Amino acid sequence: MKKSKYLALPKGLSEARFDAAVAKFKAALGQDQVLTSEEHLRPYTKVMMAVDAEKHTPSAVVTATSVEQVQAVVKICNEYKIPVWTISTGRNFGYGSAAPVERGQIVLDLKKMNKILHIDPELCTALVEPGVTYQMLYDYIEENKLPLMLSFSAPSAIAGPLGNTMDRGVGYTPYGEHFMMQCGMEVVLANGDVLRTGMGGVKGDKAWQVFKWGYGPTLDGMFTQSNYGICTKMGFWLMPKPPVFKPFEIKFENDADINDIVEMLRPLRIANIIPNSVVIAGTLWEAATCGVRRSDYLTTPGATPDAVLEQIRKDKHLGAWNVYCALYGTQEQVDVNWKIVTETIKRAGKGKIVTQEEAGNTQPFKYRAQLMSGVPNLQEFGLYNWRGGGGSMWFAPVSQARGSECDKQYALAKKILNKHGLDYVGEFIVGWRDMHHVIDVLYDRNNPEETQRANACFHELLDEFEKEGYAVYRVNTAFQERVAQSYGPVKRDVERKIKRALDPNGILAPGKSGIRI
């Protein structure tokens, strides 16, 4: 069989037809904006999931610099029935990286659409293009001395607000539920139409970034975690920078303390005494982010024994659970809330408070404080050095913010991970009433046997959690079809009908969140 000059071809398309499509992409976008060589595509094929990278190899990468070019791409894709996987910065790593959900899809990389279109320091709003990173926004805010604060996910310095929000990611400030803070989108539909949500369709309107709902059905949500359109602009709200920021940590000694921690914090969180997304991080998360590697303690494969975890805690002065929160506001507000927090902890009779003054510049306190105050950093990438080998899959079930739920989820996750010879490296992120339990399934992707175990482990996590009534809020591309099943056939049927109506040729990211025509 003749070897194709392409790494992969779109499903059902001959090489000659793809040649013709590539020629049209080059004519529409420019020669340099269409990449097909192995050397250019190699970094787009890198995945951290426990599956063969071949399953996620793109056929080409195209870059667009304008909405008109995005429209040109979808027109060609419709003509040739080419599926297109769009990325903004492509930096969601353990959720799938920049690689497409299915082999042969072309990647539409919007990195060059990277303009900060507008920041209003009085109304505290922003409007950005897909390629804008949090670091770019942070630099802009600092250079212009704007009294604003960002909220972002941990890969803050290199990830971007549009991609993170469209994937319904979370951050660590009072504005940490990012989709809740989104206000207005511009979306290129599969037929090339450009939709502006909310107030964006009203000629001459100035409220696009301040009033989310517009008129009639509110459509923004259906474009998140979906494949109904390509978002080319997004508005969102920024938090006014508070005059006083007081980060603190509460260390707890025992695994079993998780129940009491959540019961103690939930009332403070719901009442906004503690206004930010509180993090409750397990020992190994903390250890990895302050530079500890598994090989520092063990040379044998398998799950890390509890005795070693205990030793790491002693050596690095870590708790079994390490809670990070912050207070924001005027000095008077912070003083009042600090009194409430400290008295609550005192009453509980457990938990040791560590203030910023006590922690100094030590990690992981430093990067946690930065995340809670909108300062980008890359410290959390230390997770990838814990076991090494480049394997990472986020398992992120949600639950009610109840101690009993967290206790149950923690025990179940640890049992399954350890059974497969892997470690519990997890944290809980406390929302207003919910809990995102985020576990990094870390494994050596270069070890085929360990990769197979990680894949089996992830399946078992999904299956066993589902039996207990839990589902994940987000998942890597290799498991999106599986997770879509958890949410039931009626939802899937509605999603398919919407897909058929908006994208009859099924060109936009077929398979994303399990949605196809």
Next chain:
Amino acid sequence: MTTPSSDRRDVLKGLMAAGLLVSTPSWARSLWATGDAPTAAGAPALAVSTLVSGSALDGAFLAGVNSALPGHGATATHQLNRLDAGLYQQLNAQLNDGEPGLLVGLLDDASAVLVLDLLRSAGAQVLSVQHHQVAPGSDAAAWAQALGQSLMSDRPLPQAPQGNGALSCVSLRCVI
């Protein structure tokens, strides 16, 4: 044992094999000129940058890289230690400054993830990315040095010493 000029020719052969002399003509021409007449006055130097992340093997690796390009002086080295965001910003600025060059690196897993993504966004051509498990010991330094030489000349990468307590790391070679 290879001579400096044969090492340089290996670099050029490797780049030609990868099609880079066609796809990046301006700096490839510079390379060719440099390779043909390494001692010619005013010949453009090959812009080589190295990436390391604070491992015990950094010194040996850098020595290997430099030995493959004698006469060119020190390469520009990015010490990407401690996941410092500022260091990655500097690297990103270099990757996007429009100046072509060759990058070779030996990095820990976390740094490799970050670097590869910056390379992707900068439109780099990634010629090789390879994961290694390197057992500590005297053989490790020799391996790192040989690795640096091999990456510069596009020769097959040496086999890392195996054994208990192996350290995970990633080598890469790319042009921007």
